[in-house]
Amino acid sequence: MFLSKLIPLKEALDIINGFNVKISVEKISLKDTYNRVLAENIESLLDSPSFDNSAMDGYALKAEDTFGFSQSNPTYLKVVDSIGAGKASKITVKNGEAIKIATGAPIPQGANAVLMEEYTQKKENDLEVSSTVAPGENVSSRAEDFKKGDLLLKSGKKLRPQDVGIIASAGYSEITVFKKPRIGVITTGSELVMPKTPLNEAEVINSNYYTLKALVESTQAIPDITHCVDDANKVKDQIKTFLKSCDAVITTGGTAISKGDVVVDVVSELGDVLIHGVAIKPGKPFGFGMVDQTPIFMLSGYPVASMVQFDVFVRDTLLKMQQIYRKPPIIKKKASRKIASSLGRTEYIRADTDGNSAYPLKIKGSGIIRSMVESNSYIIIEENVEGIEKGEECNVLLYEALNV
Amino acid sequence: MFLSKLIPLKEALDIINGFNVKISVEKISLKDTYNRVLAENIESLLDSPSFDNSAMDGYALKAEDTFGFSQSNPTYLKVVDSIGAGKASKITVKNGEAIKIATGAPIPQGANAVLMEEYTQKKENDLEVSSTVAPGENVSSRAEDFKKGDLLLKSGKKLRPQDVGIIASAGYSEITVFKKPRIGVITTGSELVMPKTPLNEAEVINSNYYTLKALVESTQAIPDITHCVDDANKVKDQIKTFLKSCDAVITTGGTAISKGDVVVDVVSELGDVLIHGVAIKPGKPFGFGMVDQTPIFMLSGYPVASMVQFDVFVRDTLLKMQQIYRKPPIIKKKASRKIASSLGRTEYIRADTDGNSAYPLKIKGSGIIRSMVESNSYIIIEENVEGIEKGEECNVLLYEALNV
Numbered sequence: 001m002f003l004s005k006l007i008p009l010k011e012a013l014d015i016i017n018g019f020n021v022k023i024s025v026e027k028i029s030l031k032d033t034y035n036r037v038l039a040e041n042i043e044s045l046l047d048s049p050s051f052d053n054s055a056m057d058g059y060a061l062k063a064e065d066t067f068g069f070s071q072s073n074p075t076y077l078k079v080v081d082s083i084g085a086g087k088a089s090k091i092t093v094k095n096g097e098a099i100k101i102a103t104g105a106p107i108p109q110g111a112n113a114v115l116m117e118e119y120t121q122k123k124e125n126d127l128e129v130s131s132t133v134a135p136g137e138n139v140s141s142r143a144e145d146f147k148k149g150d151l152l153l154k155s156g157k158k159l160r161p162q163d164v165g166i167i168a169s170a171g172y173s174e175i176t177v178f179k180k181p182r183i184g185v186i187t188t189g190s191e192l193v194m195p196k197t198p199l200n201e202a203e204v205i206n207s208n209y210y211t212l213k214a215l216v217e218s219t220q221a222i223p224d225i226t227h228c229v230d231d232a233n234k235v236k237d238q239i240k241t242f243l244k245s246c247d248a249v250i251t252t253g254g255t256a257i258s259k260g261d262v263v264v265d266v267v268s269e270l271g272d273v274l275i276h277g278v279a280i281k282p283g284k285p286f287g288f289g290m291v292d293q294t295p296i297f298m299l300s301g302y303p304v305a306s307m308v309q310f311d312v313f314v315r316d317t318l319l320k321m322q323q324i325y326r327k328p329p330i331i332k333k334k335a336s337r338k339i340a341s342s343l344g345r346t347e348y349i350r351a352d353t354d355g356n357s358a359y360p361l362k363i364k365g366s367g368i369i370r371s372m373v374e375s376n377s378y379i380i381i382e383e384n385v386e387g388i389e390k391g392e393e394c395n396v397l398l399y400e401a402l403n404v
Numbered sequence: 405m406f407l408s409k410l411i412p413l414k415e416a417l418d419i420i421n422g423f424n425v426k427i428s429v430e431k432i433s434l435k436d437t438y439n440r441v442l443a444e445n446i447e448s449l450l451d452s453p454s455f456d457n458s459a460m461d462g463y464a465l466k467a468e469d470t471f472g473f474s475q476s477n478p479t480y481l482k483v484v485d486s487i488g489a490g491k492a493s494k495i496t497v498k499n500g501e502a503i504k505i506a507t508g509a510p511i512p513q514g515a516n517a518v519l520m521e522e523y524t525q526k527k528e529n530d531l532e533v534s535s536t537v538a539p540g541e542n543v544s545s546r547a548e549d550f551k552k553g554d555l556l557l558k559s560g561k562k563l564r565p566q567d568v569g570i571i572a573s574a575g576y577s578e579i580t581v582f583k584k585p586r587i588g589v590i591t592t593g594s595e596l597v598m599p600k601t602p603l604n605e606a607e608v609i610n611s612n613y614y615t616l617k618a619l620v621e622s623t624q625a626i627p628d629i630t631h632c633v634d635d636a637n638k639v640k641d642q643i644k645t646f647l648k649s650c651d652a653v654i655t656t657g658g659t660a661i662s663k664g665d666v667v668v669d670v671v672s673e674l675g676d677v678l679i680h681g682v683a684i685k686p687g688k689p690f691g692f693g694m695v696d697q698t699p700i701f702m703l704s705g706y707p708v709a710s711m712v713q714f715d716v717f718v719r720d721t722l723l724k725m726q727q728i729y730r731k732p733p734i735i736k737k738k739a740s741r742k743i744a745s746s747l748g749r750t751e752y753i754r755a756d757t758d759g760n761s762a763y764p765l766k767i768k769g770s771g772i773i774r775s776m777v778e779s780n781s782y783i784i785i786e787e788n789v790e791g792i793e794k795g796e797e798c799n800v801l802l803y804e805a806l807n808v
Contacts, residue, residue: 030599034618045601049608049771057660085634086595088606103660103705104595106606145772152777160803161622162776165615165707169773171601191490191508195434197449197575202492202510204453211569214438218565230489256461256507301507303569367453368549369573372566373556399564 006279008383009312009346015274016288016313019295021321022247024179030167033159035220035404036177037323042153045171047143052107056138059098059120059127060111063135074130079122083108098127107139114138145169156323158404181321184242185212185225188235188253188263189301192227207303207369208252215310216250219318220404230254236266243294247321250314253301255285263298267291279383281345282366283309302366308348308378311402319404328401330380332393333358339388341381350375351396358396376400410683412787413716413750419678420692420717423699425725426651428583434571437563439624439808440581441727446557449575451547456511460542463502463524463531464515467539478534483526487512502531511543518542549573560727562808585725588646589616589629592639592657592667593705596631611707611773612656619714620654623722624808634658640670647698651725654718657705659689667702671695683787685749686770687713706770712752712782715806723808732805734784736797737762743792745785754779755800762800780804 025039054060061077069075081089082100089099093110101107101114113133121128146152152166153159159167159177167175192206193199206227216223224246228235235254242249254263255276264287267273271291276298278286282305287298297314299306319326336359341347350371352359358379363371377398381388388394429443458464465481473479485495486504493503497514505511505518517537525532550556556570557563563571563581571579596610597603610631620627628650632639639658646653658667659680668691671677675695680702682690686709691702701718703710723730740763745751754775755762762783767775781802785792792798 030614031617034621050603085593086606104608140771145774161615161618162711162773164618165611166773166777168599168611168614169609171599173599189489195572195575195577199454202490204508205573207569207572210434210572211565213435214565214568217438307566367544369570370549373570
């Protein structure tokens, strides 16, 4: 089976989004979870802090022993112990006594405040106290950050440094996160070679190999990338191999609309080709199929077309597999010049932006990589709009907004 | 030597930025360069494409042979060869002849256009041509993307997928990029333990270990992280070890302003402590030193203070080491309530935002990690401003804007 009538963009996205993606989880060391997505709720295993502790280096004492004293009228307390970091004291503080205490150390029995070291002077075993502290002053109370059982983070949260930190404080050294999907990428094309110079007659450098690897990496998924010549059996074998080890397969090349091209033919033999040809520009020869419940994204061999297709059709699925949901903002800019566009196709015009303006590039064509390199955004022109006038507001999607 | 007078934020930043950072480069496989920073100019080694080639699957022919023909009045050409992808033809196309050609294959001698396969019908060896093509139609010209010697990308460019692709097309399989700096991180504190439950008396979980590792990773630098008890000799040995292998050292804990605390004392023995105490809140007990031309950032042991200090003092240096320069935008939001702040200290109030509003969190304190977890931004209140009124515009820095 193959289709060759272009379907509207929305219809294509509905088909792709209509399938459930494979989602799996793994338990890993908390150390390695920055930017990963939490696959469990984190309820604290502990009170944090787990005991009343000193917020300062100073002296633990009874606050009432300081009341009314000042620099001109100091009082004197007896220092009966010293508590270093990680230590506790077995002594109970009584009136007229103080215990030297390090930041973070447990407040000893009997004491209810800490006087900062700066406001004291040590005279042998006596402490001259020349200022007043209130009960609770310089004390961090048990559980003042959070309590045992508190729900700190919910499943689905993409972990920032502070989130990783609070999970540690909650007592976890390992947590369950969504697995990074493994994405099999097959570039096809007998003319393609890896970068070298000079090229032999008819050889073309396989830039898609590099671009697609980086595009998959930009979603935090893991690319497993290989190249195949235009041979149906070889392409089929490679797809079958990836079906065993990968959560999705991406191909480039072999998707011509006009005829059954190698890749589309092979996918339609192995499973179902559900999309073949979408009304977008560039990127019309896009195919999408499902084989053994694994999505296969068939991108154009043209470098620019395949990048646009990745951004439009593939990126969100790879993110969804990690339970990352986001909607890159479409911003409004004024077109610096008139832009022609084809009615009935959604166009992705490469553009540069500054301030309130968008500058559509003059260079275009599905093979002109420079148009992607010299631009920072797409001007997106809906299929029912026939061009944009100079100075008119247009919809702009910045490439950097696509990054996770 | 140690200082204990708080210096203004600007003065501290001027000291840190006054030092040249170590920058080194490495030549690596182009495959691994996504998001790395280019350390050379890329001039193309090749024309791209390197030959005139077909933009379509179709027939290479002389355009003039099709002039005036249509569906009602077709003409017939003799098919004299077929060129698959990666192949070339030795045959020169003459009037009345055509050569079957695959997308991307070299245009044969004599031909000047390609007729799309859709507009033809094959009858044995004859091709029925029922439409007209213009000279150059469906031909991608040699070097139409770029020419040999063209400057495609400049040193300092952070590489996006399309940039990696164009470098491949330019003939490079390896390129020189700035090295990721290796950052030694030492958490100090005898009370600190790795996450576990239950905790013994006086033990505190070392959340900084996790947070700092993630913070360093968020800059694309490589963390080398270890913990030390509060023992001057052990801290000194660990710093010396990192001085041999790392481009910068970060410590947490042992930076109290009131007295020479372990870390500050050790750094002042090994080299120069240039900052000790900055007028910010939270994060006042920040230290910065230079030992053997390696910067040492001494952060507070308090989790929130150390995160703020990282964002304010450390992040830009780690990026500069990779030649990543950026200025996260400060945006304006209306304060949802009155915010008190201390004159003479630059305050970083944790806040949440939506629409045009910023909601300062009520929970605060240098140890309350939840204040970083439940917020998405800092409201920054300059040292010469004494609080913000409800509804007043304030300066907001989104955490996500800090990411590279």
